[in-house]
Amino acid sequence: MTSIRILRAGPLATLQDARRPGLLRHGISASGPMDRSAFERAGAWVGGAGTTGIEFTAAGLRFAVEGGALAMGCDGGSFGLSIDGAEKSWPARAVLKPGSIVDITPGPAGNYGYLRFDREIDVPLVLGSRATSSIAGIGGMGGRALVGGDVVAFGETAPRVPSQHPRPSAVRQGPIRVTWGIHADRFDNPTRQRFVSEGFAISAQLDRMGVRLADRAGVFAGATILSLVSDAVVPGDIQILGDGTPIVLMRDHQPTGGYPRIATVISADFDRLAQLRPGTELKFEPVTVAHAEALNR
Amino acid sequence: MIPLILPLGDEALLVRFDEVLSDEANRAAIAFAALAEASDLPGVAEVAPNLVSVMLRYDPSQITFDRFAGEVRLLFSSTEGVVESSRAHLVPVAFDGEDLDEVAAILGLSRSEFVASHNEAPLRVLATGFAPGFLYCGMHPEALVVPRRAAVRRQVPAGTVLFAAGQTAIASTPIPTGWHVIGHTPFRNFDPTVEPPTSVRAGDTIQFEAAR
The missing domain is CATH 3.30.1360.40 (Gyrase A; domain 2)
Structure with a gap:
């Protein structure tokens, strides 16, 4: 049986598939890749990839192939890649031999990279998905992150389709676009204006649940943040905590939220936001829902 | 409305x-x-x-x-409406929570008086979804309303029965909470190996009863 043995895993490397939607009422957010487009591109590199792949974080990943040969696609962010000591380009497709050592090392950009393979990862489906939910502790490798020593076993080979060299979606440099949130009216006009005109920065506190922003201009410093009756949360919601800290809720978000949400990152800009490293400055630009929809088409 | x-x-x-x-x-x-x-x-x-x-x-x-x-x-504007299919659940609770005495004292009740008042009438499940299988049940009468605790506990275990804001809540997974811990129940409203993973729906009723 073909498998890979994890030799080194950065924090919070997890198994992910497309996601586990539809369970908010049961208290489970959908999870899935932080950068969905990169996850899909990694699959396209393979040409016929299993539904489940590995999401790893900026520290990278090192593993050994055991049992049999394996085709792999990797994409997302910008990482160093070597196979049996030979440097490779990133992103890439590679055929790995039994005994091969793959070393993915930190690179200049991105928080998340993806590995997809030409076969399915052999972990049980939990509620219809193999995605790891760090908040619910289900899916993937027993609901937890991968650690050194783990053996990820493979099952059935995925149906072959021609491998592609996916074109990375043109990386937009401008502001992160948002639609106004369900509690935007709870903030006064000057605060809403400054939310758009001032910049924020990605803080060091980020994970699959949320990305805290540094509010150096103090946009929310004086705001009175009331605790509200909680409503359902969606990925991209920008919630202002009681101490005025803005946090963008990500794929493993809490299912409901009781702090005011001023805006929601549009689907088209979510992946880009997920890849912004701590210290990166960003601005928000409000757009209409109709505009956001047109970008998805 | x-x-x-x-x-x-x-x-x-x-x-x-x-x-x-x-x-x-x-x-x-x-x-x-x-x-x-x-x-x-x-x-x-x-x-x-x-x-x-x-x-x-x-x-x-x-x-x-x-x-x-x-x-x-x-x-x-639909006038049809849907008949709420409400189910009743019996939930046994060991009233042994670390905040039980404090809650009873706030309300000017003895421990047993509080438990009797708490269990007197069935509660409605107001909402689910805060965490896997989590249940908000209410509303208690005015006489049983206490505010949340000032401090948040970093984690309480699955099965913890919580009380604040005129409601009783049941945690089915470990969670952080600022509510008062009044007891524990063997009842679990979350099993990820079955679909759907929770059995209690918003609108169902819960009758609490003192266990042991």
Whole structure:
């Protein structure tokens, strides 16, 4: 049986598939890749990839192939890649031999990279998905992150389709676009204006649940943040905590939220936001829902 | 009750019945969720009721926000209504929580008087979804209302029975909480190995009874 043995895993490397939607009422957010487009591109590199792949974080990943040969696609962010000591380009497709050592090392950009393979990862489906939910502790490798020593076993080979060299979606440099949130009216006009005109920065506190922003201009410093009756949360919601800290809720978000949400990152800009490293400055630009929809088409 | 429709990102909307928790708004939200689920809305991907609102997620490749909101709005005038299929659950509780004495003292009751008052009438499940299998049950009468604790406990175990704000809540997974811990129950409303993973729905009733 073909498998890979994890030799080194950065924090919070997890198994992910497309996601586990539809369970908010049961208290489970959908999870899935932080950068969905990169996850899909990694699959396209393979040409016929299993539904489940590995999401790893900026520290990278090192593993050994055991049992049999394996085709792999990797994409997302910008990482160093070597196979049996030979440097490779990133992103890439590679055929790995039994005994091969793959070393993915930190690179200049991105928080998340993806590995997809030409076969399915052999972990049980939990509620219809193999995605790891760090908040619910289900899916993937027993609901937890991968650690050194783990053996990820493979099952059935995925149906072959021609491998592609996916074109990375043109990386937009401008502001992160948002639609106004369900509690935007709870903030006064000057605060809403400054939310758009001032910049924020990605803080060091980020994970699959949320990305805290540094509010150096103090946009929310004086705001009175009331605790509200909680409503359902969606990925991209920008919630202002009681101490005025803005946090963008990500794929493993809490299912409901009781702090005011001023805006929601549009689907088209979510992946880009997920890849912004701590210290990166960003601005928000409000757009209409109709505009956001047109970008998805 | 005429609710408000708000976009929630570009793939969902929120139907909000009120901004504060009331029995009326809560019942309206639960009833509307049942109606929306039974209505076969075009493009609908998920319906999730909360305390005073309902989230409806749609497939943006099938329908726009404007059209979906229009379909949802049509349901407001629906006179058909859906009979809430409410089920009753009996939940045994060991009233041994570390905050039980403090809660009883705030209310000017003895331990046993508090337990008797707490269990006197069945409560309605007001909302689910805060955490896997988590249940908000209410509302207790005014005489049993205490505020939340000032400090948050970093983690209480699955099965913890919580009390604050006129409600009793049941945790089915370990969670952080600022509510008072009044007891523990063997009852679990979460099993990820079965579908659906929870058995209690918003609108069901819970009768608490003292165990042991």
